[in-house]
Amino acid sequence: MTRFRKITAAAAVFGLATAAGLTVLSTVAGAHGDVTPQAVDISGLEPLGEEWREENPYAGHAKAIEVGASAYNQNCARCHGLEVISGGIAPDLRYLPQGPEGDEWFAMRVRNGVVRNGMTYMPDFDEVLSQEALWAIRAYIESRYDG
């Protein structure tokens, strides 16, 4: 957890230092239509319904990890890095805590995005990806854990 806090703090400092750079990045990404939902095939995953789960119902689930890998690469990799190895634009998600603690932080971020001082550092995915797709992504990220 200590290491995770440090990384988050580093990301915040990084965010301030490169605010201008990130604005350009999101404008450019927007021009390529990055808010267009990327279809995620969730067949084979247990449907979760409307109500948001607090913990990942697919943790360690092989099919979810497979679906999540593809969904991650389509929706998150351009900022968080291919195979969850960050190139420095956004935090390295391999350090997100495992289990419920990481689930909670993950859900808060993907459902709300990150907007500070009117700038979008990360878009929100609540309306874009289904709960199934988001927890599948979380299962994939957790399978890459490196804390």
Ligand code: HEC
């Ligand atoms: C446009 C770039 C961008 C995209 C696309 C993006 N993110 Fe992010 N994400 C960021 C940035 C930048 C931060 C750090 C925000 C901050 O300053 O706190 C972040 C933070 C996070 C965090 C919190 C990490 C931490 O250490 O606090 C999680 C979890 C996360 N993103 C998951 C995702 C997932 C899952 C996807 C795909 C569904 C995604 N992000 C897509 C840019 C992006």
